[in-house]
Amino acid sequence: MSVYEKIFAILNKLDIEALIYIGGNDSMDTIKKLSDYAILTGSEIRFIGCPKTIDNDLALTDHTPGYGSAAKYIGTSVKEIVRDSLCLKYEKGLVTIIEIMGRNAGWLTGASVLAKGEDCTGPDMIYLPELSFDIKKFKEKVKKLLAKKGSVVVAVSEGIKTADGKYVCELGNSTDFVDAFGHKQLTGTASYLAGFIAAELGCKTRAIELSTLQRAASHLSSRVDILEAYQVGGAAVKAADEGDSGKMVVLVRHSDDPYQCGTEVKDVHKIANDEKLVPRNWLNSEGDYVTEDFVTYVRPLIQGDVAPIMVDGIPRHLYKPGK
């Protein structure tokens, strides 16, 4: 029995009329395959995709639920790191490299620009994986900045690559670079660049990975993001109820200011199963910062707060262990 036969046997046994699948590119591909199989076999089960990924790399939709909250966390955390980096003085300066998620798309790293405001200079440089990374130019720029200010903060995507297609995090990975257990060590992009800058410029450096908290820090959600998650969910149920199949719900932005965004239903077959990248013209010509277009795009998505329900000083989660 093929995996499709198994799935449909289960769905039929449970009398399921519609399946709504929530996720990113892979999930939409699944909806495509299942809805195609339903047509081939004459099944009446409907398959609807519903967007959700912090990566924001899904095509057809203006953005994906999850991204706004992750962007809000990243903007807030980068701002706090910039603030912290001003507290200590080092003779040759301090360079802080912040590593943010994103193998191929720089949506999350670009959101570090949100740290910038009247009360914060924000990161000094932002490098996305959409463009190749020139480590020499990077060093020169850091050097120039250190001559003017005591603290330089750089946001980099984990997936930045050099012009020859090598991940920066692999550059330090020579045969010498083996851990105590004989395994090649993937040191991370920020860690590599911090070591590189310390060695080249003799300044103090720090590497910070925002880690899984950038997708898990629910205590700092965006209200717009949470509301839109309900909105796409509702639209998916409505589409299934109206008999749609092989479709996905998308968010369509009508205006930036005031921010207005609605849902539509599109053919999931229109997704070419590759990641939506940050447009080239949303990065400056040097490729080391995002433009005002990026800010205009992301700013509405982080608006409003969702105060967590605090229990004994800590946010409550909607989860019971063992259930």
Add this chain to the structure above:
Amino acid sequence: MSVYEKIFAILNKLDIEALIYIGGNDSMDTIKKLSDYAILTGSEIRFIGCPKTIDNDLALTDHTPGYGSAAKYIGTSVKEIVRDSLCLKYEKGLVTIIEIMGRNAGWLTGASVLAKGEDCTGPDMIYLPELSFDIKKFKEKVKKLLAKKGSVVVAVSEGIKTADGKYVCELGNSTDFVDAFGHKQLTGTASYLAGFIAAELGCKTRAIELSTLQRAASHLSSRVDILEAYQVGGAAVKAADEGDSGKMVVLVRHSDDPYQCGTEVKDVHKIANDEKLVPRNWLNSEGDYVTEDFVTYVRPLIQGDVAPIMVDGIPRHLYKPGK
């Protein structure tokens, strides 16, 4: 001119009658020296110490302002990491090691216990630097836990050492462990242990450093902590105004429940200039978790919230660049 002569010349020139110095052990040591020098030279300038350190390792005082907010951030973040770790399934399980600040004192790492509640199992193990770390026992315990559950989360202080006094983060630091620039690489405790467990048990592992955000994440402050910061500041001004010198303000806890805490003024010479450690009986007999006494101590310090003032979706900071 000695450094003391310089300091007093400046203070006299500016007509300063009292100096209040805010900080931890080193700052209190400075107050001790300056107040002694004032007595020796017949200066009437008063010197008062005011406690402030997220490390909470200052003697004489029940706790230090800064600790409560850091503890709240750590409890919240560890809870979010535990939650995140339940979302992905790995055949041989997932072990997440979270590295928390503390070279010698485990106050911050112990606060990871705050993640535990009705809606979260919290970390499975907590290792403080007060006790030596037995890596074999650690491995056995992880193995036993993996047989029962798919995700194991461990909180470790950056400063944990083996019985022979070696930092765990130095264990992987063999001559092979040199970065691309020929420098010895301090890989970090979590990163070492994650590599060790992956190699020994074949499971998926993750290393997470809470980084400088544990001291900088002002968006998640404890109201009790902020109020007490004002309280010790006020008490320091009052002490100086009443003619005290060579004294420090301390927090004195009168009861845990209801939490009641006031200030007193103590002779700064009573501080032996070494860090206050977590008492042995606030750790269990195996030394891999904190006891209910620790929770009773820390829980009141994280109560209440301070909603950040949000500007365009991001917390405002009380700082203007260039000023």
